[in-house]
Amino acid sequence: MKRGYWEPESGKRIHYIKAGTGKQSLLLLHGIANSMEQWVEEIENWSRDFTVYAFSFPGCGFSDSLGPRKMSMDFIPFFIEKFVETFRIKDPVIVGGSFGGLAAIEYTRHFQNKVRKLVLVSSAGLGKEINGLARIASIPILGEILYWWRRDKDAPHNIRITLRFMRTGVNIFGQKKKIYRLGYLKNIKVPVLVMHGRNDEVFPVYHSERAAKVFPNAKLHIFENANHWPPDMHREEFCDLVRKFARD
Structure with a gap:
């Protein structure tokens, strides 16, 4: 497993991992208040069969911030594309969890x-x-107090950056309409695997159940007795499902 730093801009470093030598590539996108370390055990598993890439979004983990203007859904897809182009990743299977799922959709x-x-x-x-x-x-x-209290429980990240990311899409009433993507899913024609934990404490499971019906070509898998991050309790099953889906 190779760890390194990529410079998308002069003097700004993004922490990344590359592992494996398989013909098919996987690109993993992590959730908010986290980093690419979220995927380490999955990377070790999948790198036996695939070439696996992951990075920490700007301001997360050990990646530098690229500034407040580059922390929105208007910027993120083009940042991902720059990574894909730089590392010459051809036809990847994109795997996104939580916020990383939204980034993957975009x-x-x-x-x-x-x-x-x-x-x-x-x-x-x-x-x-x-x-x-x-x-x-x-x-x-209130957000600063909350995240300061839990700072040691997360992967290393910048609290201020995390909150700024989150506040672009969430307010006291819930997720903002500007990040709703349900209406766009019908235009995504590639095969999609939608997964969710039955007992997710962050997003209700019906979000994924509904989305799977909108995608033209989707499979749905619900993990029973699982929370927001199904790999925590079902890692072997999770890895096997993604492996089979990516290979088919």
């Missing part, structure tokens, strides 16, 4: 001809509902 919307398949895990952007902690964190000062 990238696929803009660059569908470059995506072989799409995997969404408890994805953001599929409805208004989100848990109370996220809504509270969207409130200035």
Whole structure:
């Protein structure tokens, strides 16, 4: 497993991982308040069969911030594309979890001809509902207090950057309409695997159930007795499902 830094801009470094030598590539996109370290165990598993790439979004983990203007869904898909172009990743299977799922949808919307398949895990952007902690964190000062208290429980990340990212798409009422992507899903023609934990405490499971019906070519898998991050309790099953989907 190779770890390194990529410079999308002069003097700005993005932390990334590349592992494996398989013909098919996987590109993994992590969730908010996290980093590419979220995927380390999956990378070790999948790198036996695929070439696996992951990076920490700007301001997350050990990646530098690229500034407040480059922290929105208007910027993210083009940032991902720059990574894909730099590393010459051909026809990747994009795997996105939570916020990374929303980022994966956005990238696929803009660059569908470059995506072989799409995997969404408890994805953001599929409805208004989100848990109370996220809504509270969207409130200035309260959010800073909340994230400062839990700072040691997350992968290394910049609290200010995390909150700024989140507040672009969440307010006290829930996810903002500007990040809803349900209406765009019918235009995504690539095969999609939609996964969700039955007991997700962040987004209700019906978000994914509904989305799977909108995609023209989607499979749905619900993990029973699983929370927002199904790999925590079903890692072997999760890895096998993604492996089979990517190979087919």
